[in-house]
Amino acid sequence: MENIYEFKRKMNKRGIFWSFSGPVSRDLLAGTFDILKQKMRAEGAGGAVILRVFSTVSQISRNIISYSDEKSPKSKIPGDGGGLSIGIIAVGHEADHYFVMGGNMIKNENVENFCCNLEKLRKIGVAIAKGDLRWKKIAILSRNHNGDDFPHGFRPGSGCFEMASKASEPIVFDFEKVDEKKSFFSLKLVI
Numbered sequence: 001m002e003n004i005y006e007f008k009r010k011m012n013k014r015g016i017f018w019s020f021s022g023p024v025s026r027d028l029l030a031g032t033f034d035i036l037k038q039k040m041r042a043e044g045a046g047g048a049v050i051l052r053v054f055s056t057v058s059q060i061s062r063n064i065i066s067y068s069d070e071k072s073p074k075s076k077i078p079g080d081g082g083g084l085s086i087g088i089i090a091v092g093h094e095a096d097h098y099f100v101m102g103g104n105m106i107k108n109e110n111v112e113n114f115c116c117n118l119e120k121l122r123k124i125g126v127a128i129a130k131g132d133l134r135w136k137k138i139a140i141l142s143r144n145h146n147g148d149d150f151p152h153g154f155r156p157g158s159g160c161f162e163m164a165s166k167a168s169e170p171i172v173f174d175f176e177k178v179d180e181k182k183s184f185f186s187l188k189l190v191i
Contacts, residue, residue: 015092015099023072023084024064032057036091043093052166052191053091053098059163060089060102060187068104069182094190097168103186111175111183118187121164122171163189 011019017039020028033054040050064087071083087104106114164171169190175183 011090011092015094016090017092019088019090021088022086024061024068024087024089025084026061026065029058029061040098045098049098049191053100056100056163056166056189056191057089057091060100061087063187064089064102064104067106067185069107070105098191099188100191101186101188103184105178105182106175106185108177108181108183111185114185115173115175118171118173122173124164166191 018032018036020032036054036057037050040053045053065085068085068087070086072086074083085104087102090101092099092101167189172188174186176186177183
């Protein structure tokens with residue numbers, strides 16, 4: 001068994017001060033905001049930064065709920081339609097910026113489409129962050145129709161565009177093949 005203190009030291013070394021790994025639900029977010037707000041206020045972060053970090057955590061959580069291909073076992077509660085989506089979320093601080101990371105399993109057959117659409121989202125996010133409002137208009141149009149801008153199943157919603165535009169650096173993402181059926185999708189945004 002790996003020493004939990006060693007695990008904590010690795011997280012501290014990377015600047016991670018909050019993390020969660022396991023079944024993700026909307027209920028998880030309720031207490032998370034208070035924890036992040038208290039920690040970040042103690043570090044002197046302003047309300048706007050705290051809100052941007054939390055909205056990013058919230059959007060990553062929604063993405064895990066919607067797209068994770070790994071589910072917890074179905075409960076025995078009557079009416080429970082299925083297991084909760086499993087993923088990981090972490091928040092940290094490096095240099096002068098906060099960052100939010102998230103990840104979850106996806107089917108290998110979806111990797112190419114996700115990668116293509118995330119690359120487009122990254123480019124739009126960078127343009128919006130630089131103040132190019134023409135791209136913001138394109139982003140709004142892209143999510144309001146079913147055209148060719150974001151084909152193939154995964155179409156970023158308004159939360160993804162917000163997340164991309166709030167990032168101070170281009171979105172970083174990766175897909176690590178786990179086996180013949182699944183890959184682990186990772187995402188990092190610097191706020």
